[in-house]
Amino acid sequence: MSSVNLDQNLNTAATVHAADHHEEGEHRLVGFIIFLLSESVIFLSFFVGYIVYKTTTADWLPAGVEGLEVREPLINTIVLVSSSFVIYFAERYLKKENLWGFRALWLLTMAMGSFFLYGQAVEWASLSFSFTDGLYGGTFYLLTGFHGLHVLTGVLMMAVMLGRSFIPGNYEDGEVGVIATSLFWHFVDVIWIILFILIYVWQ
Amino acid sequence: MTETSIIAPYYRQNEPQPGEPENWWRFFTFSTDHKVIGIQYIVTAFVFFLVGGFLAMVMRGELITPEADLVDRTVYNALFTMHGTIMLFMWTFPVLNGLANYLVPLQIGARDMAFPRLNAVAFWMVPVFGLILMASFLVPGGPSQSGWWAYPPVSLQNPTGNLINGQFLWILAVALSGISSIIGAVNIVTTIIRMRAPGMTFFKMPVFCWTVAAAQTIQLFGLPALTAGAVMLLFDLTVGTSFFDPATGGDPVLYQHFFWFYSHPAVYVIILPVFGVFSELFPVYARKPLFGYKFVAVSSFVITGLSAIVWVHHMFASGTPSWMRMLFMATTMTISVPTGVKIFAWVATVWGGKIRLTTPMLFALGGLVNFLFAGITGIMLAAVPFDIHVNNTYFVVGHFHYVIYGAAVMGIYAAIYHWFPKMTGRMYYEGLGKLHFVLTFVGVNLNFFPMHPLGLQGMPRRVASYDPEFAYWNVIASIGAFLLGVSVLPFLLNMISSWILGDKAPANPWRAIGLEWLVASPPPHENFAEIPTVVSEPYGYGKNEPLIAQQMVSTELASELS
Numbered sequence: 069m070s071s072v073n074l075d076q077n078l079n080t081a082a083t084v085h086a087a088d089h090h091e092e093g094e095h096r097l098v099g100f101i102i103f104l105l106s107e108s109v110i111f112l113s114f115f116v117g118y119i120v121y122k123t124t125t126a127d128w129l130p131a132g133v134e135g136l137e138v139r140e141p142l143i144n145t146i147v148l149v150s151s152s153f154v155i156y157f158a159e160r161y162l163k164k165e166n167l168w169g170f171r172a173l174w175l176l177t178m179a180m181g182s183f184f185l186y187g188q189a190v191e192w193a194s195l196s197f198s199f200t201d202g203l204y205g206g207t208f209y210l211l212t213g214f215h216g217l218h219v220l221t222g223v224l225m226m227a228v229m230l231g232r233s234f235i236p237g238n239y240e241d242g243e244v245g246v247i248a249t250s251l252f253w254h255f256v257d258v259i260w261i262i263l264f265i266l267i268y269v270w271q
Numbered sequence: 272m273t274e275t276s277i278i279a280p281y282y283r284q285n286e287p288q289p290g291e292p293e294n295w296w297r298f299f300t301f302s303t304d305h306k307v308i309g310i311q312y313i314v315t316a317f318v319f320f321l322v323g324g325f326l327a328m329v330m331r332g333e334l335i336t337p338e339a340d341l342v343d344r345t346v347y348n349a350l351f352t353m354h355g356t357i358m359l360f361m362w363t364f365p366v367l368n369g370l371a372n373y374l375v376p377l378q379i380g381a382r383d384m385a386f387p388r389l390n391a392v393a394f395w396m397v398p399v400f401g402l403i404l405m406a407s408f409l410v411p412g413g414p415s416q417s418g419w420w421a422y423p424p425v426s427l428q429n430p431t432g433n434l435i436n437g438q439f440l441w442i443l444a445v446a447l448s449g450i451s452s453i454i455g456a457v458n459i460v461t462t463i464i465r466m467r468a469p470g471m472t473f474f475k476m477p478v479f480c481w482t483v484a485a486a487q488t489i490q491l492f493g494l495p496a497l498t499a500g501a502v503m504l505l506f507d508l509t510v511g512t513s514f515f516d517p518a519t520g521g522d523p524v525l526y527q528h529f530f531w532f533y534s535h536p537a538v539y540v541i542i543l544p545v546f547g548v549f550s551e552l553f554p555v556y557a558r559k560p561l562f563g564y565k566f567v568a569v570s571s572f573v574i575t576g577l578s579a580i581v582w583v584h585h586m587f588a589s590g591t592p593s594w595m596r597m598l599f600m601a602t603t604m605t606i607s608v609p610t611g612v613k614i615f616a617w618v619a620t621v622w623g624g625k626i627r628l629t630t631p632m633l634f635a636l637g638g639l640v641n642f643l644f645a646g647i648t649g650i651m652l653a654a655v656p657f658d659i660h661v662n663n664t665y666f667v668v669g670h671f672h673y674v675i676y677g678a679a680v681m682g683i684y685a686a687i688y689h690w691f692p693k694m695t696g697r698m699y700y701e702g703l704g705k706l707h708f709v710l711t712f713v714g715v716n717l718n719f720f721p722m723h724p725l726g727l728q729g730m731p732r733r734v735a736s737y738d739p740e741f742a743y744w745n746v747i748a749s750i751g752a753f754l755l756g757v758s759v760l761p762f763l764l765n766m767i768s769s770w771i772l773g774d775k776a777p778a779n780p781w782r783a784i785g786l787e788w789l790v791a792s793p794p795p796h797e798n799f800a801e802i803p804t805v806v807s808e809p810y811g812y813g814k815n816e817p818l819i820a821q822q823m824v825s826t827e828l829a830s831e832l833s
Contacts, residue, residue, distance in 0.1 A: 096386075106491040109496060110496075113500070
């Protein structure tokens with residue numbers, strides 16, 4: 069036992085420092101995953117609330133509302149889901165230390181996220197009911213709005229990571245921020261798929 | 272010789288770093304040192320405890336006579352709402368976060384928390400939302416009057432018509448408290464998972480860390496549900512959506528589900544770390560290993576798991592279908608199994624031990640007795656027929672005050688006295704501590720026991736006036752409340768004077784086993800000169816085995832030299 073200890077003491081200050089830095093990155097990733105798990109419970113609560121409202125309310129649709137158009141949201145869905153694959157390949161490029169490939173695909177993911185937000189805004193503007201129109205309007209805007217906020221956050225996070233890729237040597241030994249952002253993006257994607265099924269498919 | 276090996280000559284001989292300079296000013300800065308933040312949490316929370324306690328004494332002053340004469344009824348509503356909110360969100364959660372912040376890194380052998388800056392952010396949110404809540408005394412219409420549950424439709428009434436009203440500020444403060452707690456929980460859980468010293472497996476970790484991890488896990492899965500409910504309530508109140516307002520087709524019972532899905536587990540967030548404190552203290556002051564250490568540790572997470580499936584017992588009278596009532600009655604009663612495991616283990620630990628009745632031990636024993644009583648009334652309340660009978664009476668109020676004050680606050684006092692020498696480097700004054708204990712223990716029982724007969728006789732809670740037949744027990748309860756108010760004075764005197772003038776504390780005044788007792792009092796910056804390697808289970812009292820490898824080395828060296 070004591071010899072093991074002596075070996076540990078022989079580590080030079082520099083390697084200890086590098087190990088500390090690496091450790092810190094892993095702490096951040098673990099912390100971020102724990103945070104995402106916690107965050108998912110908010111969505112879970114909203115989903116459960118939505119299902120309870122939808123199954124127990126007599127007049128679900130407000131007067132004069134026919135239901136939701138599915139075509140444009142479906143295009144939006146396809147764009148968002150595909151962006152999850154694009155961001156995956158962006159990460160692969162970073163691992164292969166191809167910074168420009170990473171930046172190109174990263175920017176493409178940002179563009180696809182922004183397209184989704186634009187499509188969402190267009191849809192909101194065209195709807196005939198508002199946030200205060202009963203439980204239907206309330207839950208629709210609450211769910212899509214809260215999810216949209218997450219998409220916006222994801223795009224902003226990506227912008228920060230893109231900016232940081234221009235600091236020389238910054239991404240040499242992997243970048244926790246990129247992994248975390250990518251993880252967040254997949255999370256936002258999965259949430260959207262559930263949301264799309266609940267709101268658009270189940271009408 | 273046995274005891275000297277516990278005191279770790281290693282660190283006392285080779286202590287390279289002196290303690291931090293005695294500049295009290297660092298407690299008012301954005302410090303990222305977990306020890307400073309821990310004390311910041313504890314002191315800030317205690318200030319709010321005094322505020323919440325003052326509100327309670329005004330209420331008991333009102334209730335000393337049957338008529339509503341001391342304060343207006345609307346003021347009384349505001350008093351019990353603010354009392355409950357302050358005591359939970361501004362006293363118990365922050366003070367326990369403070370203890371966790373201070374102790375967890377020391378007990379697991381880490382230099383700091385995983386995210387020191389986030390840690391400071393989480394703390395500095397406490398005074399911010401505390402002030403937001405206090406500000407509701409100043410807005411037109413006064414603070415929220417809907418109780419700490421904020422049930423709609425009562426919480427959706429806005430008679431003054433102002434956007435910034437008491438209820439709005441209440442929701443804002445609770446939401447900020449939730450964000451602060453989630454940040455804290457992510458930090459603490461990551462720290463415990465990732466930063467344990469070499470050799471410290473989960474089954475070599477002190478029970479306090481186990482219970483803190485179990486409690487913070489509840490924050491992670493429970494608080495988001497409350498946040499969801501609070502966001503919807505806020506939209507109902509401000510922009511006029513109809514989530515919870517039955518007048519526009521909303522469902523107020525859904526809010527109750529959101530609220531209790533978090534707020535019942537929240538009492539385990541409070542009591543679990545206190546269980547941890549009991550598990551730390553009994554072995555030290557009975558000089559015996561903790562009985563059934565692994566069972567005590569694991570039962571914490573059993574409580575965490577069960578806590579997620581009991582919340583409907585708060586809603587037996589909310590039109591809940593009877594199959595659901597039966598189901599939740601059964602799950603609620605199951606909770607008594609893991610808690611029973613713990614109580615059994617503590618009694619077995621103390622049994623036949625060499626008991627030292629110091630102030631922390633007195634508080635821990637008193638807290639244990641009160642908790643047992645609270646647990647028995649808890650089982651009674653879990654039974655649907657009984658609960659329907661006493662629902663919303665003083666029986667419920669008596670029950671949860673035995674938990675929150677009788678067990679939790681007394682456990683917190685025990686922890687503060689026990690680790691006071693470690694935190695400040697000074698010894699507290701034992702005589703004042705014992706006076707504090709007697710006043711608290713008598714006060715708790717005088718104040719909260721009478722609530723049980725009152726509840727059984729049918730006195731409803733949250734009323735400013737009552738039938739004269741209830742006067743007898745109410746007078747006794749009020750006397751108990753004022754006694755509890757007085758009990759804070761020797762505590763404050765003791766803490767302040769001892770911190771300034773107390774005797775210097777050695778590294779390990781209680782001859783306790785644990786990593787935090789291997790470093791100087793107060794611990795130096797970054798805690799450990801060299802991260803220790805843990806080789807045995809905690810609580811090895813009377814076993815004569817070293818806790819850490821370095822101890823082994825030093826005793827070997829010592830024997831070679833002699």
